[in-house]
Amino acid sequence: MEPSKLASLPxxxxxxxxxxxxxxEELDAREVFYEKGSFxxxxxxxxxxxxxxxxxxxxxxxEDFWGSRALVAQIPPGAFFGETYALLEAGAQKDLAAASxxxxxxxxxxxxxxTTVNDSYLKSNRQEDGVKSYxxxxxxxxxxxxxxxxxx
Numbered sequence: 001m002e003p004s005k006l007a008s009l010p011x012x013x014x015x016x017x018x019x020x021x022x023x024x025e026e027l028d029a030r031e032v033f034y035e036k037g038s039f040x041x042x043x044x045x046x047x048x049x050x051x052x053x054x055x056x057x058x059x060x061x062x063e064d065f066w067g068s069r070a071l072v073a074q075i076p077p078g079a080f081f082g083e084t085y086a087l088l089e090a091g092a093q094k095d096l097a098a099a100s101x102x103x104x105x106x107x108x109x110x111x112x113x114x115t116t117v118n119d120s121y122l123k124s125n126r127q128e129d130g131v132k133s134y135x136x137x138x139x140x141x142x143x144x145x146x147x148x149x150x151x152x
Contacts, residue, residue, distance in 0.1 A: 001031045005054060009078045041082070044100050046093060050083035051075075062135075070135060 003020035006012040012020065023029075031054070034040060040058070041047055051058065058075040075081045085093075119130035127133050146152065 001029045005031075006052075009052075011078070011080075044097060047082050047085040050086045051081045053077050053079055053081065064132075064135065068132070070139065 001024050003017055003024060006020065006024075007015075007017075015023065028049075036056070040051070043063075053075050055077055057077075058081050059071055060073040060075065060081070061069045062072050063069050085096075088096075115131055122130045122133065129136060
């Protein structure tokens with residue numbers, strides 16, 4: 001990776017070119033290019049390195065039971081992503097994988113049927129979005145929290 005590409009980013013400002021080179025070598029930094037629409041990681045993947053967006057954007061998506069996707073965050077140029085998971089100890093990563101596996105067991109035909117019944121019930125009671133209203137409510141609460149605390 002070329003140190004000059006990072007020099008203008010706030011996180012790296014004030015670091016000499018020599019120190020930047022040493023830092024990038026120590027971190028085993030490398031530049032990777034992805035096509036627009038590519039998936040970098042999927043739920044359950046082990047994340048071993050943080051990412052830094054140099055150009056374009058990284059979108060973090062949440063996918064529901066039916067495959068519908070919701071945008072959780074947009075990571076702009078100059079921002080890091082994945083650092084929380086990359087720095088997790090092996091035990092914590094195992095816990096996350098176990099939690100994901102636990103909830104996955106409840107997916108299937110019976111869960112889909114129950115959700116369909118619940119969706120019909122909600123719609124018959126004038127909740128036009130049905131079960132999707134649950135996710136939308138969480139999105140509204142998060143947006144309110146971000147607005148109240150000056151977060152983007």
